[in-house]
Amino acid sequence: MRPIPFNVPWLAGNEQAMITEAFANRVFGGHGPFARRCMRHLEELHGAQRALITSSCTGALEMAALLLNLQPGDEVLVPSFTFVATASAFLRCGARPVFVEVDPRTMTMCPVDAERRITKRTRAIAPIHYAGISADMTALQALATTHNLVIVEDAAQGLDAFLDGQRLGTFAPLAAFSFHETKNIHCGIGGALLVNDPQYVERAEFIWHRGTDRSRMLRGMTDKYTWVELGSSFYPSDLQAAFLLAQLESLDRNTAERGRAWNHYQEQLAPLAAAGLFALPTIAENQRINYHCYFLLARTAQERENLRVHLADRGIAAYVHYVPLHSSPMGRRLGWRAQDLPVTEDTANRLLRLPMHTALSDEDLQRVTDAIRAFYGNTDTMH
Ligand SMILES: *Cc1c(COP(=O)(O)O)cnc(C)c1O
Numbered sequence: 001m002r003p004i005p006f007n008v009p010w011l012a013g014n015e016q017a018m019i020t021e022a023f024a025n026r027v028f029g030g031h032g033p034f035a036r037r038c039m040r041h042l043e044e045l046h047g048a049q050r051a052l053i054t055s056s057c058t059g060a061l062e063m064a065a066l067l068l069n070l071q072p073g074d075e076v077l078v079p080s081f082t083f084v085a086t087a088s089a090f091l092r093c094g095a096r097p098v099f100v101e102v103d104p105r106t107m108t109m110c111p112v113d114a115e116r117r118i119t120k121r122t123r124a125i126a127p128i129h130y131a132g133i134s135a136d137m138t139a140l141q142a143l144a145t146t147h148n149l150v151i152v153e154d155a156a157q158g159l160d161a162f163l164d165g166q167r168l169g170t171f172a173p174l175a176a177f178s179f180h181e182t183k184n185i186h187c188g189i190g191g192a193l194l195v196n197d198p199q200y201v202e203r204a205e206f207i208w209h210r211g212t213d214r215s216r217m218l219r220g221m222t223d224k225y226t227w228v229e230l231g232s233s234f235y236p237s238d239l240q241a242a243f244l245l246a247q248l249e250s251l252d253r254n255t256a257e258r259g260r261a262w263n264h265y266q267e268q269l270a271p272l273a274a275a276g277l278f279a280l281p282t283i284a285e286n287q288r289i290n291y292h293c294y295f296l297l298a299r300t301a302q303e304r305e306n307l308r309v310h311l312a313d314r315g316i317a318a319y320v321h322y323v324p325l326h327s328s329p330m331g332r333r334l335g336w337r338a339q340d341l342p343v344t345e346d347t348a349n350r351l352l353r354l355p356m357h358t359a360l361s362d363e364d365l366q367r368v369t370d371a372i373r374a375f376y377g378n379t380d381t382m383h
């Protein structure tokens with residue numbers, strides 16, 4: 001049987017034409033003409049003060065951590081159910097990641113648990129928008145206001161998703177996007193830092209320019225540049241930016257095509273969820289998702305594993321995601337134990353992601369949902 005891959009990176013179609021144009025420009029370093037067009041595009045899309053493209057979302061989060069001037073002993077609330085970078089970016093600055101439980105309905109940060117974990121040392125909160133489903137930004141913003149915390153939105157999965165009609169990535173002073181090939185829009189490996197609060201713009205540019213005030217020189221404000229801040233090398237080549245611009249301009253088409261796959265799953269699987277065979281995330285009325293991924297929560301960890309193997313046997317790549325950070329080898333070294341976040345342990349062990357990309361044909365999608373139906377109908381699914 002023809003294998004159905006988990007992910008196939010999106011191609012807009014004109015990436016190579018854009019790269020050819022970059023060759024004609026003869027600018028291959030960073031912040032060239034294509035980088036500027038990508039950044040303007042992201043700024044206009046989000047109404048952001050500044051967008052700085054980066055070589056990864058990890059890099060954008062590290063820039064955010066530098067911008068916050070975190071000191072050893074400071075604490076940052078992060079979900080345990082996330083990619084490594086949400087925690088490691090802050091750890092690199094000497095801050096302690098404090099892991100917070102998920103809300104099992106959305107697999108995003110639970111604001112009630114977040115509040116319980118606030119101490120005198122808490123400086124920031126870094127929620128993610130898992131699968132393009134918004135974290136509870138209203139509750140988290142209230143916490144941030146009450147306890148004087150800065151929110152860093154890890155919007156790696158949030159491009160082109162909305163809460164209350166507002167784009168994800170615009171709910172906090174700083175937000176990070178990923179353009180890794182596993183994300184909806186990509187340039188192989190890449191990312192962006194969105195600066196929504198003007199107080200961070202100038203320093204963000206310094207940090208981006210490896211800690212120099214080169215941005216001032218480029219604006220003609222000075223004729224030489226110098227070291228002003230702790231920065232690093234964060235930006236991609238203009239060849240990558242050329243690829244990225246083609247992708248950014250195809251955003252609407254990408255979201256629509258992913259929606260076709262997502263809606264197939266939803267139509268076919270919602271009845272099984274209603275019958276109690278597994279749970280699907282709750283997508284509130286005020287949300288518009290970007291169809292980044294489709295996942296279900298099986299009744300037990302064993303049943304999730306049986307379903308994964310059942311699909312793999314039929315050539316369908318379904319993935320497990322994420323191994324919680326708090327109980328990872330690194331998390332344990334930081335002093336955490338699995339039982340510190342029981343909800344995260346339980347739900348992460350029951351979560352399964354289905355193939356989700358724009359190259360899924362209607363026939364592929366039918367094969368996936370037929371295989372799931374067969375698993376629950378024809379096999380002994382009891383643990
Ligand atoms: C993909 C992802 C990242 C990391 O993105 P890179 O661009 O690969 O560094 C960070 N956080 C979340 C939530 C992600 O999904």
